[in-house]
Amino acid sequence: METPGKNNATPSTDLRRLWQAATLVRFGFAAGNVKSLVFKVPEWVKHLPGQHYDIRLTSATGYQAERSYSAASAPESEGVIELGVEFLEKGEVSPYLWNLKEGGKIEIRGPIGGHFIWTSEMPGPLVLIGGGSGMVPLMSMLRHYHLTDTSRRPIVFLISARSLDRVLYKEELEELMGKHPNLSVVITLTDEAPSDWVGYKRRVDSEMLQEVLAKVSGGMPMTYICGPTGFVEAVSRNLVAEGAAPHLIRTERFG
Amino acid sequence: MIINEDFEPTRGRDKRLPPGQYETRDFPVLSLGPTPEVTTEGWKLEITGLVQNQLSFSWEEFLKLPIEKVKKDIHCVTKWSKFDTEWEGVSLDELMKRAGVGESATHVIAYSHDGYSTNLPIEDVRDGKAWVAVRYEGEDISAEHGGPARLLVPHLYFWKSAKWLKRIEFIDRDVPGFWEVRGYHNYGDPWQEQRYTFD
Numbered sequence: 001m002e003t004p005g006k007n008n009a010t011p012s013t014d015l016r017r018l019w020q021a022a023t024l025v026r027f028g029f030a031a032g033n034v035k036s037l038v039f040k041v042p043e044w045v046k047h048l049p050g051q052h053y054d055i056r057l058t059s060a061t062g063y064q065a066e067r068s069y070s071a072a073s074a075p076e077s078e079g080v081i082e083l084g085v086e087f088l089e090k091g092e093v094s095p096y097l098w099n100l101k102e103g104g105k106i107e108i109r110g111p112i113g114g115h116f117i118w119t120s121e122m123p124g125p126l127v128l129i130g131g132g133s134g135m136v137p138l139m140s141m142l143r144h145y146h147l148t149d150t151s152r153r154p155i156v157f158l159i160s161a162r163s164l165d166r167v168l169y170k171e172e173l174e175e176l177m178g179k180h181p182n183l184s185v186v187i188t189l190t191d192e193a194p195s196d197w198v199g200y201k202r203r204v205d206s207e208m209l210q211e212v213l214a215k216v217s218g219g220m221p222m223t224y225i226c227g228p229t230g231f232v233e234a235v236s237r238n239l240v241a242e243g244a245a246p247h248l249i250r251t252e253r254f255g
Numbered sequence: 256m257i258i259n260e261d262f263e264p265t266r267g268r269d270k271r272l273p274p275g276q277y278e279t280r281d282f283p284v285l286s287l288g289p290t291p292e293v294t295t296e297g298w299k300l301e302i303t304g305l306v307q308n309q310l311s312f313s314w315e316e317f318l319k320l321p322i323e324k325v326k327k328d329i330h331c332v333t334k335w336s337k338f339d340t341e342w343e344g345v346s347l348d349e350l351m352k353r354a355g356v357g358e359s360a361t362h363v364i365a366y367s368h369d370g371y372s373t374n375l376p377i378e379d380v381r382d383g384k385a386w387v388a389v390r391y392e393g394e395d396i397s398a399e400h401g402g403p404a405r406l407l408v409p410h411l412y413f414w415k416s417a418k419w420l421k422r423i424e425f426i427d428r429d430v431p432g433f434w435e436v437r438g439y440h441n442y443g444d445p446w447q448e449q450r451y452t453f454d
Contacts, residue, residue, distance in 0.1 A: 014453040016451075016453055017451070017453035017454060019256070021257050056275075057259045057262045058256055058257060058258050058259055058262070059258075059259065059262045059263065059264050060258060060260055060262075061264075063264045063268060064274075064275070065262075065264065065266070065277065066275040066276075066277075066334055067334060068333055068334060090265075092264060092265045092266050092277070096259065096261075096262050099261075105257050105259075106257065106259065107256070107257050112438055112450075112451055113437070113438055114434075114436075114437025114438040114439075115287050115433075115434075115437050116287075229283065229284045229399070233284070233290060233399060236288065236289035236290070237289060237290065239289065240289045246288055246289045246291065246369065247288070247370065249288050249289050250287065250288055251286065251287065251288050251289065253283070253284050253285055253286070
């Protein structure tokens with residue numbers, strides 16, 4: 001049931017194992033607290049939506065710091081890797097990445113990961129549930145869907161954010177909704193909402209999940225949940241309690 | 256190698272940190288899907304495969320086995336390490352002695368309640384290297400962290416320490432488990448930085 005992917009085999013000279021010099025070619029804001037960084041690497045390997053990359057910084061003294069970041073780009077965005085980097089106040093790596101200018105270089109290797117993956121070859125409806133910067137790998141899945149899939153399967157993207165300015169890729173999501181009538185993007189704001197906000201204003205709960213899942217028909221959906229541990233735990237528990245099959249739910253937890 | 260001239264490390268480089276790891280004081284949770292509901296009621300741990308006596312313990316029976324206290328550093332493949340974690344559990348040596356593991360056994364597979372499995376060479380669970388842990392920092396192990404009982408093999412990356420343990424099987428060949436067929440290293444030594452299949 002896994003989809004190992006044609007370009008993801010393990011040849012003896014595997015490019016994925018190499019630390020490559022990645023050059024920042026573009027950056028922008030995915031949300032108020034998340035920067036979108038687009039890198040180019042000399043030996044690009046097509047990833048699968050949901051996979052991550054390892055990045056490495058080396059100081060002048062030889063000290064190294066490694067972290068993992070999920071790809072936000074679709075595999076179809078050839079030659080580039082887009083990451084979503086949340087600024088962490090006491091972080092060691094994220095402030096450096098935030099300050100990186102066009103042409104700046106870091107080391108990167110991957111893609112990595114073989115479970116939190118969705119491709120349009122997988123049948124059935126799709127449910128994506130993201131908390132905060134947990135939206136990043138889900139966006140790779142959605143972009144991949146947009147670029148490759150003509151099935152018109154039902155897709156729901158449920159987003160939990162503290163406030164509207166923390167919803168990643170908001171404009172792009174609106175655009176995609178316009179293009180795909182089968183796609184519903186549902187946002188819940190947990191801390192702060194505009195006065196004219198008509199959407200959900202609470203943490204994801206059973207009632208909300210029921211209402212949102214009612215938009216998905218045509219078989220049991222594959223569900224991908226990504227976000228902070230407490231969020232993923234609560235959402236996945238609720239889904240299982242509502243009768244979802246645990247083996248159709250895949251999770252990725254941040255911290 | 257690229258040198259990031261203006262990169263100023265804010266974390267120290269503790270000798271206990273394997274390459275590429277950083278220290279955390281939290282205890283992050285990583286699992287492949289929803290946390291399964293496993294209670295001590297009706298709980299069973301089975302020891303099967305190439306053994307003279309197949310064993311099956313209820314929770315009460317298992318707690319009557321000799322429990323050891325261990326303090327170990329643990330290392331997750333997602334880059335965090337946590338120092339001096341305190342566990343209580345039954346040594347695999349004890350379980351192997353009781354089961355009478357056959358000489359032909361070369362590997363073990365640990366199976367979890369959520370369908371997860373992981374493989375280990377038998378040398379890596381022998382001679383005080385592995386435990387079935389039932390307590391963490393003096394408390395029952397929480398569900399997210401694999402309670403009621405999880406494997407503890409601290410010298411390898413922590414995905415080898417299977418959560419929600421239900422069976423340990425002794426076999427005479429190597430059979431890669433869940434992550435080992437999904438891009439992660441077959442052995443997983445943090446000091447060799449054996450993270451992924453291609454490392």
